[in-house]
Amino acid sequence: MKQYIARRVGYSMLSLFLLSVTIFLFVRVTGDPVSLLVEPGASPEDIENIRRQLGLDQPLWEQYWHFMASLFAGDLGQSFYYRVPVLELYFQRLPHSLLLAAVAMTLSLLIGIPSGILAAVRVDGFWDSAGKIFSLLGLSLPQFWVGLVLILFFSVYLGWLPSSGSGGVLHLLMPAFTLGWYFAAAHMRLTRSSMLEVLGSEYIKLARLKGLPEALVIGKHALKNALIPVITLAGINLVVMINVAVVVETVFAWPGIGRLLYEGITFRDFPVVQGVVIIGGAMIVMVNLLVDILYALIDPRIRLES
């Protein structure tokens, strides 16, 4: 067990290391990093100063050392546009992203789990086909297209919901649905396949032989076990949602991390872009590690297998 966890932690550390190397190298190999890291319109002396500060005349490994040292000190650089440290900006926006992700996740589970159960109980029936179409649409439609159609219908045509910004509950509905739909498709598919697997197991047959009503067999006995992988996926996806909402947040002008990334591109604010990517990647590596460890704790087969 300890060995297993140690190896998982080792892999994650390696991933984080490779992540930092990837980002470090991409910035440096492609052209002149000074043009990315120095404010547009800086004086030649400033540029020279920063070049020395970044140690761009030194060997690559030494530059990498400096890069990592400042990362560990929590220094992701200064935003050109807002003139505050990137980390500070990030934490200002994070609560908005968390709120959006939480609501989107709730919606996606409310849609995904019941439709997944319905599809599994009646395989190849009407609900199964409807669910397939729904999830195919969720995975195929670009989020900005869903978002704009919602705005067109609910804001422009009906005038029920505000088209952008944040504030009330009403502001949350459309962005949360747009973000949630994509994930609802994944949650539906997983609920369906996991439910099918559980329904084929011995203890479900026994429950049926005992003469329990079908609703009880499915709603209580089967669902409990079938939901375990779905909840795990939902946990991972909650973190993923925070980091992939850039299109949704741009369409609805929602002031979260994704919007910060968008502002980073539009204002040519490279430290912001770099910071968001680094934190996002690290977050996902860590949540994967957490899930691996949790699974090993719950399921002895996993830790013995390796």
Place this chain on the structure above:
Amino acid sequence: MTVITPVTTDTIVSATPFWRLKGFPVIPVSILLFIAFVAVFADLLAPHDPQIGSLARRFKPPFWLEGGSLAYPLGTDHVGRDVLSRLIFGARVSMVVGITAVLVAGSIGTLLGIMSGYLGGWADQVVMRITDTWLALPALTFAIFLAAIVGPSELNIILILGLVYWTRYARVIRGEVLSLKQREFVRLAIVAGCSKSLIMWRHIMPNVINSAIVLATLMLGVVIVTEASLSFLGVGVPPPKPAWGLMMADGKKGLMVGYWWLTVFPGICIMLMVLSANLLGDWLRVKLDPQLRQL
């Protein structure tokens, strides 16, 4: 001596043309072929120049609405460019970027997947650790990061999408190679003294190409959505080139005042193309490659 006659189903199978096969997605394939046709003959089909407009005729609605005319059947945009012509040339952008990016990602991923799976050892470790790490970065965020570094252009977008998506191929192909490696024909090739590169090229490659094709079709939809999203965010195909995602970003400003045709038409185009690619990919997956069914 008994004569062994090989049992071939080839003759039976090849007697049915593939478009007659059960469940062949006729409509999606027709849509894709139509978009490809439009992309190839864009110069002949487009009624107007897609990049030049006149402010005198901006925001004209589609022809069936008050104030619209058949000269601009789907209306004009904020600088008076013909929406239909831009859609037609946008098909070319989507097709070119989509197909080339999938080819780039597919070649890198298949090659590294085969090497990683067959050679094993440190080569495998290196490729798989990089794959794991890059998969942790959300594709769109990673693509935005790269686009912010190299700057947007059509060629850069293709390279970026290739760089972001090869990992998905590498992982699937490697898995297949691991099981192929144990099969008789590969062992016999080793006994016969084939070099490693010959085995990978002549014996492994033809056996994973089906999976690569299936993945490519499924990936086409993903790549087109990503390209459109990048263009929508302003780091994709640079204006004034008519990319569908860019058209929607431009049209967004007019949405609140009721110029819906600027966003709805390119949106429908993206939707049709992505849905078609996904439906075709799903069908191919079941048809060509039973091992991928549970993907």
